[in-house]
Amino acid sequence: MREFEMHRPKVSAYQKMQAGMPLLVFLSYVICSTHLIQAQAVFPLPGWFKNNIGRPAADEKSKMVSDYLNSLNKDGKLSLTEADVIRLVLENNLDVVVERYDPRLAFFDIERAYTLFDPKLQFTLSAGRSTTPLPTNFLTGVNSLTDLQHMANFTFSQLFQTGTQYQIEFDNARQSSNNLRNLVNPLISSSLRATITQPLLKNFGLLPNTRFIRISRNNRDISEHLFAQKIIDMINLVQNLYWDLVFAREDIKVKQRSLDLATKTNEDNKRQVEIGTLAPIEVVKSESEIANRKEDLIVAEFTLKQMEDQMKKLITSLGDPAQITSSIEPLDPTLSPSALKDFDLAQAVSYAIEARPEIKQARKQIENGEIDIQYFRNQLLPRADLSVSYGTAALAGPSKVFAPDGTLLPGPVSGLEDNLHTLFRRDFPTYNAQITVEIPIKNRSGQADYARASIAKRQAERNLKALEQRIALEVRNAHTQLEMNRARIEATQKARELAEKNLDAEQKKFQLGTSTIRFVLEEQRNLAVAQSNELRALVDFTKSKNDLEKAMGKTLEAHSIRIEDAIAGKIEPSKQTLTTPAAGGN
Template sequence: MKQTAALICCLLTVSNSFAQTRSPAITYGAGRWGSYLPGDVSQPDFQDSTRIQDLIKAGQLYLSLQDAIALALENNLDLEIQRYGVRMTSTDVLRASGGGFLRGIPLTVTEAPAGVGGPGSSLNNSAASGTIPQTQVPVNVTDTALIQQAQNNLSVTGAFPFLNGPAIPQFDPTFTAQTQLQHVEVPQANLVTTGTSEFTSNLFSGNFGYSQGFGPGTQVTATFQNLRTANNSTRSLLNPFVTSSLGVSISQPLLRGHGSDLNRRFIRIARNTGKISDFVFQQQIISTVSGVIRLYTDLVSLNEDLRVKRQTLATAERLAQDNGSKVEQGTLAPIELTRAQAQVAAARQDLINAEGFLRQQELILKNTLSRNGNADPLVHSARVIPTDTITVEAPPLQTAEEFIRMALDSRPEFQAAKLQIANSEISLKGSRNGLMPQLDITGSATNNSLAGAANSIYVGAIPPLGSVPGYGDGYVTALGQVVRAKNPALTVGINLSLPIHNRIAQADVVRDQLQVRQSQVRIRQIENQIRLEVEDALIALERTRSAYLAAAETRKLQEQSLEIEQERFAAGLSTNFLVIQYENYVAQARSSEVAARGAWAKARNQLERVVGQTLTNHNVSIEEALRGKVSRTSSPAIPGTTVPGARP
C-alpha cells in the first residue's frame, strides 16, 4: 500500500509525464511573475482510445475480459473523475504550505451499473419449465436501477468538519507598498495651534511593509514609512519637513498557537489526505474493474443461455413437425400437435426474452467502456462478442483467516479510514490548544527621523528664525538619522487574553473528541464488515461451485433421460406429453448449468474484491490506470475459446 501511494505521488510531481497520457495536467505560472498568473488545467478528453476501434471487426466488437478491463482503464468516466480528485490533493498541500486552511477532497467511489444480471437473475429465472408449456414475461425490464450507478462515501469522520483550531501563521511572506498625495484645507477656530485662520497642508507619503509567519507561531513585521509635509502653519519649526521610520516588530505566542507541530498541522493533514486520495483512486479502480468483470461474466452467461434457448426452440420445432406428420398419417391425436405447438410458442418467447436481455447487457457494458457511451455510431451499432468462456476452477487453498489478513492489509478503503483517523487526531490537538489562554510576548524596535528647512514664516521666541541645528533640510538627512538610530524607540510587552468560563472552546474540544471516538468505532465496524464479507464470499464461492457441479450432473442426466424417452416414443412406448416434459427438463437443466457457472464466476470475482486482490489477479497497473493508457496490445481471440490467463 505504501508503495502504491508513493507511486501515485511520484507521478503527480512529474508534470512532463502527462504529456503522453490522458490524465489531467496542471500548469502553474512560470517566470518572475508566475506566482501572480492563474494556473491552468487541461480540458477533459472525450475521445475513446483507439483500442475500441481496433477490436471492432465487421460490425462485431470481439471482446476478451482483459480487453474489457483495458478499455475501462482508458475510457471509463468514473476513473476519469477520480483522476481530477487525485490532482486536487496537490493544491491542498500547496495551500497549507502557504498557511491556508484546507478545502478538502471528495471521498466518493462510484460503482458500475448492476446490469440485467445473468440467466439466474430476478429478470430471467427459467425457460419453459414444467409439464405445461409456459414462459415468463419480465415486468421490470425498464427498471432504471439496472443502469444507475450507486455511490459509496469512504469518509469515516462524519458530515461535520473538525474545528480549525488556533489561527495558522501566514507562511507566505507579504510585501505591501502604499503611496499617497494629499491636499487639505481646514478652517481654524483659533490661532494658537497653527497661527492661521485657514490651515493648508500638502502631504506625500510612501510606506512599505513586509510580514511573514513561521512555524513556532512567530509573526515578524518590518515597516519603512516616509512622509513629506508642507503647510502654512506659523507654529512649525520646519516647513517643509520629512519624517522617516524603520521598524521591526515580533510577536510570539507562548500558549495558544505556540509550536511548529501545531502550526504545521494542516500541512501534515494535507499530505495524509494526498495518501487518502490515492487509496480512494485505487478503490475506484477496484470498483470499476470488478464491475466490468461482473458485467462481462453476465454477458458470457447470457450468450450461453441464448444458445440454450435456441436449442430448446429447435427441439420443440422438430417435435411439432414430427407430430404434424403423425397427425396427418392418423397415428397421433390432434391435441398432441396443439401441445407441441404451444411448446414452440413458449420456447420462442423465451428466446425473444433472452435476446432482449443480451442486447440490454451489451448496451450497459459498452457504456461502461466508452467515454461517449453509445453516442458513437460505430460503438453503438457493434454487437459485443465475448471471446472468453467461464471455467470453474478448484477451490482456493488459503484459509479464511489467511484471506482476512490479506484483506485487512490490502483493502484501500480500510487504509484510507486509518489515515482519516490519524487526521482527526491531528485536528483534535489543534482544538485542545484552543483551550489555552492567548499569551503573547511582543517586541518592537523603531528608528525615527526628522529633517527639513527652517520655517520662513515661523512666529515664536525659540529658536531664532532660520536656525534649526541638526535637522538639515532634506530626505538624505532623514535617512542618515534612521541608519544611525539617532531617535530609537524600543517596546517590549505581554498580551494576555483569558476567556472567562471558556465554554466555546470546551464545547469544541468535547465535540471533536466525540467525532474522533465515533470514527474509531466506525473503523472497527469496517474491520468487522471486512471479516464478514470475506467469510461470506468464501461460503458463496463454495456454494456456487457445488451448485454448478450439481447442475452439470443434472443436465447430463436429463439429456440422457430425454434420449431414452425419445427412443421409447419412437417405439410407441411413451407419449408426446412425456417427451415435452423431458424436453422442458433438459432446457431447464441447461439454463441452470449456465446460471450456476456464471454465479460461480461472480462469486470468485466478489472474493477477489473483498480480499483486495482484484488488481493483482487481473494484472492491472495503477500507474497505467492513473495515466489512462494501457501498454498491453489487444489481440482479438476466436469466440468461445479461453484465453490463457483470462479469468472471466
C-alpha cells in the first residue's frame, strides 16, 4: 500500500482546478445564456422567487368618484361637453373597467407560452438499505448481503426556440456493503454528461417551436382590437345619450313655451267671456288644451330625469348614481348643417376597411390560421433527431489488492475529493453521436390537422371579405343618414317658419271673429311640434356624424384617444377633431 501511494502522482490544487475549468466554463455559459434569453433571474439566484412565485401587482382605483368629475360639478350643476362624458366613461364606467382586464389577461397568456423554453433544474436525493439472504457465502463471504446506497443526481435542461435541447446530468452514488470480496468498499462513483439534441426535420427551427408564442401575441392584439371595438360602442352610446339630453332639455323649453301660450290664450278667453264676446264653452276647450300640454311637459321632464340618471350611471362607478344630485347641463352646440359637405365617401369606405377594429381582428385570425398551417405542415415531416453527448466518469473509495498468496490486503485509499478530481480531469471520457429517424406510415392525424387548418384559414379569409362588404355598406348607410338629416334640417326649418305664420294668421282671424279658438289652439300645437321637429333634426344630424365616425372606425382618432391610455384608464383631455377624409372638409 505504501509502495502504491509512493508511485501515485502528486496533483496540486491548481492542477485540480485547471482540470475542471473547461466544464465549469461551459456550465457558467449555459446559466448566463439562459438568464439573458429568459430575461429573469435563474434559480436559485436572488430574484427568481420574485419573478416566478411573486404575485403580480394589479392597479386598482380606490376613488369611486374621480377628481375630474368633481371639478366639473359646480353650483349644483354638472356642466359637461361631449369630450368630458367620453373621458369620464373611459375612466370610470364599470363595464369599461371589466373589459379593460381582457388585454391584461392576454399578456399573461404570452408569458405562459414561454414556459416551454424555461430552464429546468431537477435533483433527486435518495438513501436506501437492503438485506438479501444468500444460498452460499462462497462469493461474498457472508450468509446475507446488506447494501447501503446513497444517491444525489442533478439534471439541468432547456429547450431553445430553434428546437435545440441540451441536458446536463451530474450523477453521484455511494454504495457500501458487507461483501468481503468487494475490492472497493464503500464505492463512490460520479458521472457528468452533457447532451445536445437537434431535430433536423420535424420540429426544426423557430416556426414549429414558437407557434404558441406567436398565436398568443396575435391573440393579445385581437384582445386589444376587441376592447377598442367595445369602447367605440360605449363612446357612441354615451354620445347618443348626450345629444338626447340636449334634445330633451330644449324640448322641455319648447313645451313650456307652448304651455305658457295656451295659458295666455285661456286668460284672454276668460276676459272675452266676461264681457260677453265669447261663449263659455271656448274656455273649456282652452283649459282642456292646457291640461294636455301640462301632461306633455311632465312626461318630458321625467324623461330628462331618466336620461340624467342613465348618464350618471355611465360616467361614474357609484353603486347608486343618484348619489350625484347635480343636474347635468350639456354645453356643446349642435353640429352646423354645413359641416361635412365635401365628404369623400369612397375614401371613407377605404379608410374603414383598414381602420375598423373588426377588420384588424379578422386579419389577426388569418395570421393565426397561417401559423397553424405552417406548423401542421412541419408536423407531416418524418422525425429525424441528431443527438451528440460528451461525458466523463470517476470512481473512488478504500480499495483492496490481491497478495501473492491470493488473499486480499488493504490497498490505496481515495475519497470524494479524488473522485471529483478524476471526474473534472476527464480521465475517462465518453463520446456519443446518434441520429434517430421515425417515419409514420400513414400519419392520418397529421394530415387531418393540416387539412383542418387549411380549411379554417380559407374560412377566415372569406369571413374577412364578408366583413369588408358589411362595413362598406355601414359606411354608406351612415353617410346616407347624415345627408338625410341635413335635408331634414332645411325642411323642418321651413315647416317651423310656416307654422309661425299660420299661427299668427289664425290669431288675427280669431280676433276678427272669422275663426274659432279650436283652430288657434291647433296652430299653437302645430308650432310646438314643428319646433321640436327642427330641434330633433339638428340633434339627429349631430348624432349621424358620430355614427359615421363609428362606421369608419375613426371614433378614437377623432377624440385623440390612444388604446393604451384607454386600457390604463388614464385619458388626458384633448381637442376633438372632426372626422373627414383627406378630401373632405367642413
